[in-house]
Amino acid sequence: MSSPPRQPMKQAAQTYLRLLARTRPCLGRLLLAVVFGGMFGGSIFGMFAAARGGMSRIFGGTATPLNEAASAWVARWYAGGLDHDGLVTGLLLALLLFFVILRGVGFFLSKYLIEWVAQYVILGLRNEVFARILRLPLLYFTSSRTGELMSRTLNDTQLIERGITEVICDLVQQPFVLIAAAAALCITDLRLAVYSLVLFPVCILPIRIFGRRVRRHARAGQERMADLSSLQQEVVSGAAIVKAFGTEVREEERFGRLSHDFFRRQIKITAAKAAMSPLIEVLAAFGACAILVYARRTGLDLPSLTVFLAAMFFMYAPVKRLSRVHLFIQQGSAAAERIFAILDTPDTVCDLPGARELAGPIREIRYERVAFAYGPGQPPVLSGIELTARAGELIALVGSSGSGKTTLVNLLPRFFDPVSGRVLLDGRDLREFTLASLRRRIGLVTQETILFNDTVFRNIAYGEPAATREEVEAAARKAHAHDFILAMPNGYDTVIAERGLLLSGGQRQRLAIARALLRDPPILILDEATSALDTESERAVQAAINEAMQGRTVFAIAHRLSTIQRADQILVLDQGVIAERGRHEELLARDGIYRRLYHLQFEPQTMGAPSASHSPP
Ligand code: ADP
Numbered sequence: 001m002s003s004p005p006r007q008p009m010k011q012a013a014q015t016y017l018r019l020l021a022r023t024r025p026c027l028g029r030l031l032l033a034v035v036f037g038g039m040f041g042g043s044i045f046g047m048f049a050a051a052r053g054g055m056s057r058i059f060g061g062t063a064t065p066l067n068e069a070a071s072a073w074v075a076r077w078y079a080g081g082l083d084h085d086g087l088v089t090g091l092l093l094a095l096l097l098f099f100v101i102l103r104g105v106g107f108f109l110s111k112y113l114i115e116w117v118a119q120y121v122i123l124g125l126r127n128e129v130f131a132r133i134l135r136l137p138l139l140y141f142t143s144s145r146t147g148e149l150m151s152r153t154l155n156d157t158q159l160i161e162r163g164i165t166e167v168i169c170d171l172v173q174q175p176f177v178l179i180a181a182a183a184a185l186c187i188t189d190l191r192l193a194v195y196s197l198v199l200f201p202v203c204i205l206p207i208r209i210f211g212r213r214v215r216r217h218a219r220a221g222q223e224r225m226a227d228l229s230s231l232q233q234e235v236v237s238g239a240a241i242v243k244a245f246g247t248e249v250r251e252e253e254r255f256g257r258l259s260h261d262f263f264r265r266q267i268k269i270t271a272a273k274a275a276m277s278p279l280i281e282v283l284a285a286f287g288a289c290a291i292l293v294y295a296r297r298t299g300l301d302l303p304s305l306t307v308f309l310a311a312m313f314f315m316y317a318p319v320k321r322l323s324r325v326h327l328f329i330q331q332g333s334a335a336a337e338r339i340f341a342i343l344d345t346p347d348t349v350c351d352l353p354g355a356r357e358l359a360g361p362i363r364e365i366r367y368e369r370v371a372f373a374y375g376p377g378q379p380p381v382l383s384g385i386e387l388t389a390r391a392g393e394l395i396a397l398v399g400s401s402g403s404g405k406t407t408l409v410n411l412l413p414r415f416f417d418p419v420s421g422r423v424l425l426d427g428r429d430l431r432e433f434t435l436a437s438l439r440r441r442i443g444l445v446t447q448e449t450i451l452f453n454d455t456v457f458r459n460i461a462y463g464e465p466a467a468t469r470e471e472v473e474a475a476a477r478k479a480h481a482h483d484f485i486l487a488m489p490n491g492y493d494t495v496i497a498e499r500g501l502l503l504s505g506g507q508r509q510r511l512a513i514a515r516a517l518l519r520d521p522p523i524l525i526l527d528e529a530t531s532a533l534d535t536e537s538e539r540a541v542q543a544a545i546n547e548a549m550q551g552r553t554v555f556a557i558a559h560r561l562s563t564i565q566r567a568d569q570i571l572v573l574d575q576g577v578i579a580e581r582g583r584h585e586e587l588l589a590r591d592g593i594y595r596r597l598y599h600l601q602f603e604p605q606t607m608g609a610p611s612a613s614h615s616p617p
Helices: 009-021 024-059 065-077 084-135 143-188 190-237 239-245 248-298 302-323 325-343 405-410 435-440 456-460 469-478 482-486 505-517 535-549 561-566 584-589 593-602
Strands: 364-373 380-390 394-399 420-425 442-445 523-527 553-557 569-574 577-582
Touching: 009 143, 009 325, 024 065, 024 084, 024 143, 024 302, 065 084, 084 143, 084 325, 143 190, 143 302, 143 325, 190 239, 190 248, 190 302, 239 248, 248 302, 302 325, 364 405, 380 405, 380 553, 380 569, 380 577, 394 405, 394 561, 394 593, 405 523, 405 553, 435 442, 442 505, 456 469, 456 505, 469 482, 469 505, 469 535, 505 535, 523 535, 535 561, 569 584, 569 593, 577 584, 577 593, 584 593
Parallel strands: 394 553, 394 569, 442 523, 523 553
Antiparallel strands: 364 380, 364 420, 569 577
């Protein structure tokens, strides 16, 4: 696993601001969070003042202003017989507890509010990304990207959450802590505070430097480890090649070099890590000794000394947290960048302004000089496609795998638009119609049948949730699925496990056909399954397909001989162009691609026999 490439700081900041802009609806909560963050940080000051006052009452020491105020207050309000000194001490300790509780409440509320805002932002992002994914152009869903898309919706939103919560929490709380602790230092002993605040960064610096070293080597170490394991994997899976080319020694040396580099880095990490805690101790001891010397010289009392050291201690966390804020910003904005990339993907296939509903019968479908490529700079997948399909015709597309058959039919429901040329319905460009009304008129049966983890009924009615029982049953009958559905435990209410694992391949296909037929579409796109079915299922699917084709204009990516033989036109695709066209007999009579394909695919029994002997039916 390699770490994601770092963004330039400026770009990261811009992305992060765009992310922050999404917290705008929660501005009130954020402002409250700042107030409570101030309460959390500021109460530290009160805590130290009360602690110092209380301790100087108990252990003796210079009277602090708070001390005197408490004493005056008790004298004013209470003249009874109780011990005055005890009451003042009690009051100061109560004050200490009050500030501790205030600090706790401030922490809780600011953290809660910020977490709320972060979750709210994530909620919006997650839903928007999902909605966007649903509407992304089909081009986006190549297999290599599927995993990436999944990880983006889930992992990246998680990273963003941390990027928002940690950063805002730290920014809202820690500066107050820092200021309050520094103020506590200053009122305890101004001169010592100034010395310490100047020397504090000097002491922290070596610790930060060591920490950075560890992180740098750890990152490089991880990369090295990844190299090592991929090299090992290569050598194992390519063992035959290594042996055949006699590269054992070379691979061994390569591995040795990487391995040694990993070793070196591990040692450096170990050294830096091991040096860290003694270094901190020594630095702290130097600091403590210096402060003690100062106390001896100036007569600083024990309560002040204690509070001073405690306040110094409290300053470390904010410094550490604030110094790593930029890391979280960077991580969060890298994740946000990927999420925004999805949200920003332009809608290439969408309703044009003024698009009309597609209604009424469709008499003719025409492809006019259609060319297509998957993305700019990509080689054309289709070029110069001309075809006319009249209502009720069966158009069979044949050609070797990768010749462009799927791409050609996918232009019809506008999964993507041609790069040049047009697809026309009764002389009108597809793009003049609304997508929804166009797709509603096209039934699609794909090779891989996608079934959802739901009842048979709802799987058939997937595109038509309002369909009645009768309509669904009628569609299932046409698809020759009714009988096997009734034989299932709960008939139409049987839940199909994910991906239809309970069903045979043939049954799945018939359900898919039923789903396409439910809308009674005038146009049917049929990608015939290539995988072999047993004779029984094959016959049932064949019957379903034959019935499905009745009265429709059908584009079939044909793998069945019977479909091809019945076709009104066969288009033979070869590398994106229509190389031959005609009816089965005409094409077979020619000595062309079709004839070769035909003998390869549809003549299973004549292995080795002279193929030309086959006569068309
Ligand atoms: P067929 O259906 O005849 O097997 P396709 O229409 O699926 O052919 O593919 C035609 C060509 O387009 C192939 O070279 C294929 O690699 C390429 N192709 C298909 N889908 C994509 C895609 N989403 N992105 C890039 N290239 C693609």
